[in-house]
Amino acid sequence: MISFISQILQKLLKSEENISETIFILPSKRAGSFLLNELSKLNQNHLFAPKVYSIEEFAQIISGLQPIDNTISLFEFYEVYRKLTPEEHREDFETFATWAQTLIHDFNELDRYLIDHNSFFNYLSGIQDINHWYLQKKKTELIKNYLKFWQQLPGYYEHLKESLLNRNLGYQGLIYREAAANIVAYASSVSKKHVFIGFNALNNAEQDIIQYLLEKKKAEIHWDLDESFLKDKEHSASIFINQYLKEWRVYKDQDFTPGVDEYCKEKQIELIGVPKNIGQAKYLGELLSGFEESQLENTAVVLGEEDLLLPVLNSLPPNIQDLNITMGFPLKNAALSSLFDNIFHIHLNATSGFYYKDVISIINHPALHSLLKPAADDFSIRIKKENSVYIASEEIIKNFPEVNQPIIKACFEEVNNIPEKLIANFHILTQEIKDFYRKQENRLGLEFLYQFHVLFNKLENLNTTYPHIKSLKSLQGFYKEIMTTQSLDFQGKPFKGLQLMGMLESRALDFETVIITSVNEGILPSGKSNNSFLPFDLKKAYNLPTYSEKNAVYTYHFYRLLQRAKKVYLLYNTEPDGMNTGEKSRFITQLEVEKRPKHKLIKKLISPKVPALTSGLKEVKKTPEVIEKLRELAASGFSPSALTTYIRNPIDFYYRYVLGVKDSDNVEETVAYNTLGTVIHDSLETLYKPLEGKNLTQNDILQFKKRIPEEISLQFKKTYTSAPMNRGKNLLIFEVAKRYLQNFLQQELNRIKNGDEVRILMIEKNLKTQIKIEALDFPVYIRGKVDRLENTNGITRIIDYKTGKVQQAQLKIVDWDLLASDYDKYSKSFQVLTYASLIKNSLDLSPPVEAGVISFKNLQNGFLKFTKNEKANQRGGGKTELDSEIMEAFQTELKKLIAEICDPNKAFIEKEIKNGNY
Numbered sequence: 001m002i003s004f005i006s007q008i009l010q011k012l013l014k015s016e017e018n019i020s021e022t023i024f025i026l027p028s029k030r031a032g033s034f035l036l037n038e039l040s041k042l043n044q045n046h047l048f049a050p051k052v053y054s055i056e057e058f059a060q061i062i063s064g065l066q067p068i069d070n071t072i073s074l075f076e077f078y079e080v081y082r083k084l085t086p087e088e089h090r091e092d093f094e095t096f097a098t099w100a101q102t103l104i105h106d107f108n109e110l111d112r113y114l115i116d117h118n119s120f121f122n123y124l125s126g127i128q129d130i131n132h133w134y135l136q137k138k139k140t141e142l143i144k145n146y147l148k149f150w151q152q153l154p155g156y157y158e159h160l161k162e163s164l165l166n167r168n169l170g171y172q173g174l175i176y177r178e179a180a181a182n183i184v185a186y187a188s189s190v191s192k193k194h195v196f197i198g199f200n201a202l203n204n205a206e207q208d209i210i211q212y213l214l215e216k217k218k219a220e221i222h223w224d225l226d227e228s229f230l231k232d233k234e235h236s237a238s239i240f241i242n243q244y245l246k247e248w249r250v251y252k253d254q255d256f257t258p259g260v261d262e263y264c265k266e267k268q269i270e271l272i273g274v275p276k277n278i279g280q281a282k283y284l285g286e287l288l289s290g291f292e293e294s295q296l297e298n299t300a301v302v303l304g305e306e307d308l309l310l311p312v313l314n315s316l317p318p319n320i321q322d323l324n325i326t327m328g329f330p331l332k333n334a335a336l337s338s339l340f341d342n343i344f345h346i347h348l349n350a351t352s353g354f355y356y357k358d359v360i361s362i363i364n365h366p367a368l369h370s371l372l373k374p375a376a377d378d379f380s381i382r383i384k385k386e387n388s389v390y391i392a393s394e395e396i397i398k399n400f401p402e403v404n405q406p407i408i409k410a411c412f413e414e415v416n417n418i419p420e421k422l423i424a425n426f427h428i429l430t431q432e433i434k435d436f437y438r439k440q441e442n443r444l445g446l447e448f449l450y451q452f453h454v455l456f457n458k459l460e461n462l463n464t465t466y467p468h469i470k471s472l473k474s475l476q477g478f479y480k481e482i483m484t485t486q487s488l489d490f491q492g493k494p495f496k497g498l499q500l501m502g503m504l505e506s507r508a509l510d511f512e513t514v515i516i517t518s519v520n521e522g523i524l525p526s527g528k529s530n531n532s533f534l535p536f537d538l539k540k541a542y543n544l545p546t547y548s549e550k551n552a553v554y555t556y557h558f559y560r561l562l563q564r565a566k567k568v569y570l571l572y573n574t575e576p577d578g579m580n581t582g583e584k585s586r587f588i589t590q591l592e593v594e595k596r597p598k599h600k601l602i603k604k605l606i607s608p609k610v611p612a613l614t615s616g617l618k619e620v621k622k623t624p625e626v627i628e629k630l631r632e633l634a635a636s637g638f639s640p641s642a643l644t645t646y647i648r649n650p651i652d653f654y655y656r657y658v659l660g661v662k663d664s665d666n667v668e669e670t671v672a673y674n675t676l677g678t679v680i681h682d683s684l685e686t687l688y689k690p691l692e693g694k695n696l697t698q699n700d701i702l703q704f705k706k707r708i709p710e711e712i713s714l715q716f717k718k719t720y721t722s723a724p725m726n727r728g729k730n731l732l733i734f735e736v737a738k739r740y741l742q743n744f745l746q747q748e749l750n751r752i753k754n755g756d757e758v759r760i761l762m763i764e765k766n767l768k769t770q771i772k773i774e775a776l777d778f779p780v781y782i783r784g785k786v787d788r789l790e791n792t793n794g795i796t797r798i799i800d801y802k803t804g805k806v807q808q809a810q811l812k813i814v815d816w817d818l819l820a821s822d823y824d825k826y827s828k829s830f831q832v833l834t835y836a837s838l839i840k841n842s843l844d845l846s847p848p849v850e851a852g853v854i855s856f857k858n859l860q861n862g863f864l865k866f867t868k869n870e871k872a873n874q875r876g877g878g879k880t881e882l883d884s885e886i887m888e889a890f891q892t893e894l895k896k897l898i899a900e901i902c903d904p905n906k907a908f909i910e911k912e913i914k915n916g917n918y
Helices: 004-014 029-042 055-063 070-084 093-112 117-131 141-165 172-189 204-215 227-231 236-247 277-289 306-315 335-349 356-363 366-372 375-386 393-398 402-412 419-440 443-465 472-485 536-541 547-563 586-594 624-636 640-648 650-658 673-691 698-719 728-753 823-842 884-902
Strands: 022-026 051-054 193-197 219-222 267-274 299-303 323-325 498-502 513-516 567-573 599-605 758-771 780-792 795-802 849-855 863-865
Touching: 004 029, 004 193, 022 029, 022 055, 029 051, 051 055, 055 172, 055 204, 070 093, 070 141, 070 443, 070 472, 093 141, 093 172, 093 204, 093 472, 117 141, 117 536, 141 172, 172 204, 204 219, 227 236, 236 547, 267 277, 267 586, 277 299, 277 306, 277 513, 277 567, 299 306, 306 498, 335 356, 335 366, 335 419, 335 443, 335 472, 356 366, 356 375, 356 402, 366 375, 366 402, 366 419, 393 402, 402 419, 419 443, 419 472, 443 472, 513 547, 567 586, 586 599, 624 650, 624 780, 624 884, 640 650, 640 780, 640 823, 640 884, 673 698, 673 728, 673 758, 673 780, 673 795, 698 728, 728 758, 758 823, 758 884, 780 823, 780 884, 795 823, 823 849, 823 884
Parallel strands: 022 051, 022 193, 193 219, 267 567, 267 599, 299 498, 299 513, 323 498, 513 567, 795 849
Antiparallel strands: 758 780, 780 795, 849 863
């Protein structure tokens, strides 16, 4: 394969042209580098290298202006805006920036296409006046201001242009306009020949420059377009070049050299659908692993999406020895960027303190964690232990040793919405990380850090030169704006090995094997996008580019890549993901429809091999070590919750009580239900504990009711957090806890008023008792904390508090055989009977004895008694007294359950989950 650039150079070398005295202009710097490399291969004699420019560099030379980027353009525009706008109508810089960036983009387009701004803006102002319908004959102040904005656009444009030209500065469009204006003077001052190579879509300024040089016989231009596209006037790839051939004056006087004949030659084109972007990266690695070194030398991987760069780099196979990456690695994708994003976030969102998750994300960030160990780990543990949701700046700083203070202060010290302070902190942070990276010899990390150092210097210089950044929000906006343009350039061997690039970097370059990723609709081509104040119809009227022209540009680049290639692999994402619809590009559909005779199309759908997952129930056999652990549990005592956990699912019992696996210790932002239960239990214990052995009186209850707010606050501080419970969901839960106690104490008061004599026997008592199980050769105990034991009118009651909702039906039992197996129906009955066993074995209670639950969500039903019914459909009338018959029956089931748990021959077998419950 002979590349297009090589063909042009061969033609020039055969002529009598002095190559050294020729000026070459190409679409990009990358293409210029390839031209010099090809020239060194083709030329047999020594010669001086010619001057090679990209089209933008060439425009700068003609115009004599120094380029400025979008950010500086915005600051310069604000200076103009302030001069032209009365102070009472002037917006602050942050508000101004929200619309000014779009307007600068529109100014840029007007200049690049040499549009007369006065007629254009007058036309635009008239359109806005017509579009903005209003019913009143007299325009309101709002409508007047709205229309005034459009009328002021010519003034904004003229003053910005004048301000920049006075200092020999220009944004891209202004440079092109001035270059077009200066082309006559430039052409008269140079005698060298200019050669334009590989262009397609030209703006009006570029067209004027090239046409003038062509007419003055000081230039020649070489188009790279296949004859098959040139003849097809409707094909998007040929729209621009056919337009130039038709309209340019130079082609009316001389014939056009025919296009190349490469596209219709033999090609193998594989259309490969791969699920997800990461799937494309992995498949690309597999594909390249089968390439020989000679094939890799003439292979280009073109990424449709720049976000694929890192996954692709991580997926490259070992046979890739040489790699040249033309596209830079976006700084926004560097790991360090998330650190600075997080610091911006905490300072912009700080209220009474920093949110704990944000604090942890910073101190545990990969760039800082190694520097802050072990203090960072200790502080993370403390946050979770103390359940600190919001943490003051001073609290964070004092928890780190002196050696970590510079970093911690740079991250968490209050900046009081002053941008200069935060920029200074960023400089301190980069310096501290730099010293650490140097010790670690982390070269890549140092390169990224240097780019951030440059970025923060730029922000600082901008803020010094243009002191308009008054808030952290504005600073963050410009940080993000600059971040999008910053990238880390890779150093490689430019002309050796695999070439990895973006679509625009491929301009004027040719490869035998081409792999293009993300060939999806909305990516290649990009589809409709609108970052402009200019209506579509107005753009069409003035021949400004719309989305259809931009799509045509990508069509040209796509087909030009295919022209000379022999093997083409087009990868597309088959899965809807984010903004991607999973639809293959129209380019692929067009290839399928065209059916060129010499094009061999191969269609593939790649699906990853996913091993089948077995969904069998887990089973854990009891080893000697497990039996030993069960002996220890038996000696310390099985609790009612441990036994009901086994009933619900034996495998959960194994994890929690045998292995000791606990739930992760996390910060509880909103009060959890078990925390609410603890608060209620502890509050009642504090109130009722002094009454043990005494009768409950009305005065006691009235005193308790007065203490409710204070006691609930105290228990929440002890159990949950010391932070105020005065906002959000926690405030509601705090009020719920107060209401629970109010309602419960009112029910207690009503009982006393109704003549009940209540004597408190025991409050929150830890009990432990042994039970004899003949099948086991070691002692077994059960233990538990009984919430309340009282005597009401001569009846002893064993009471278990439940903050959840419990119904009477959940405390009825018919069949003893189901007690230790049906968790949903009988877990509450099992628990209260276990507590009854503890009481009866520990204390000498005189009958009658009842056991049951007080449900705070079902207080209207009062004390819910355990009841033994004889028949399943029996309503009421069951036995509530815990006589010897009931207790013996329960003891039998309890012993069977514990014997099963400790049986070395019976494994722990997982139960199936039905409808979300065991």
